[in-house]
């Protein structure tokens with residue numbers, strides 16, 4: 001059950017992924033590869049299937065067709081989760097509401113008995129400090145604001161020291177200063193542990209600030225994929241609109 | 253509900269496979285045990301007095317009239333420990349504890365807490381289901397022992413005070429001791445144990461398969477309680493049949 005000491009980051013391949021809920025085809029053949037240690041940002045309109053894609057990658061949903069490979073093995077292969085440490089920061093946080101903040105953050109270490117109790121306390125404090133929530137251990141999730149919940153969820157994911165980490169809109173609900181801290185932490189985590197990161201976001205500043213590569217998804221299909229400068233030059237009308245829209249009507 | 257049986261059996265099987273982990277989860281088992289026991293002990297006692305009492309009221313006068321007053325303690329004693337205490341306490345606990353387990357796990361499913369557990373490689377069966385089923389399997393038989401004792405007391409009380417019965421405490425319990433064996437109490441406790449597994453498995457299974465928002469949780473709770481009670485009453489017949497065969 002405990003994770004191995006293996007510290008290599010992992011490559012994620014998504015091949016021909018299709019998923020429908022009833023009549024509604026949410027993912028229509030998604031192909032993408034996230035390289036080891038890469039920060040890959042996924043952008044796209046609301047309802048385009050980003051969260052559903054992340055859930056497939058972490059193995060919470062079964063694809064109708066296609067496959068998800070982590071280092072070449074299906075994500076739900078027996079024992080894969082014992083070999084590779086993976087984490088997801090949910091869009092809603094998904095904290096366990098009956099546990100305190102500290103218990104949420106320490107849950108992984110305690111359940112898998114990875115560290116002695118004193119060490120766990122120290123790690124909890126350290127990770128909460130990283131997300132700017134020092135001293136909130138005893139609070140319960142119900143007492144937190146939306147943005148605070150999301151930061152606790154991030155701290156909970158950091159504790160895992162993941163080799164693959166999925167962020168579902170890590171900076172929505174956060175003020176710009178904290179959003180920048182979180183972006184820096186995403187970079188820092190990668191530099192520290194060489195973790196592979198997949199970030200879903202609407203935040204263009206964050207995307208272009210941290211991404212090695214960016215993909216645009218709309219209606220369950222990837223429209224564009226490439227380095228930030230390539231995506232910025234994309235000729236695809238929807239991509240252009242998404243990247244350049246602003247409050248004043250288009251000057252052009 | 254019978255469509256759910258397959259899922260129930262699978263969940264129960266997974267819980268059995270997780271049994272070796274029970275020691276690791278002992279704190280959670282203890283927490284759940286405390287919750288089940290403390291929440292229900294007083295209720296169990298109050299209900300049992302009345303169950304014993306009403307039974308005395310129903311059959312006491314009839315037996316006295318026919319000159320069978322001496323057998324009253326035995327009959328009441330058997331009825332309570334073999335049948336009434338196990339089934340009624342199981343129904344009570346299904347309503348009290350099964351419902352809250354289903355609601356708690358159901359809301360965890362709806363608010364993605366179960367998904368979060370799975371991403372942390374924490375098996376919900378080990379973390380949530382096993383402690384609950386174990387706690388029920390230990391607590392419910394203990395509650396039924398209380399119910400037996402208090403129920404007998406209630407019966408004796410009514411028999412000795414009701415004007416139409418007037419069977420003294422002493423002769424009531426003398427006859428009860430003569431008639432009721434350890435085997436009879438065990439018969440009730442074996443059934444109780446099975447009922448506890450039913451309540452735990454049904455409630456957790458319904459909780460885990462909750463979809464939708466608050467309304468989904470509402471449906472889950474109703475189904476958990478109703479399905480538990482239906483299964484308990486049906487299983488009760490067949491279990492009794494089986495046990496009676498074995499006792500011969």
Ligand SMILES: Nc1ncnc2c1ncn2[C@@H]1O[C@H](COP(=O)(O)OP(=O)(O)OP(=O)(O)O)[C@@H](O)[C@H]1O
Nearest residue numbers: 021024026044045046047048049050051052053091
């Ligand atoms: N469990 C489900 N059952 C039915 N439909 C679903 C389910 N999950 C997602 N959907 C549908 O799939 C589509 C894509 O949802 P998804 O949550 O992936 O959007 P998104 O791209 O993450 O949007 P946002 O940016 O608003 O978070 C939506 O139309 C949604 O209604």
Ligand SMILES: [Mg+2]
Nearest residue numbers: 050051091168
């Ligand atoms: Mg989403």
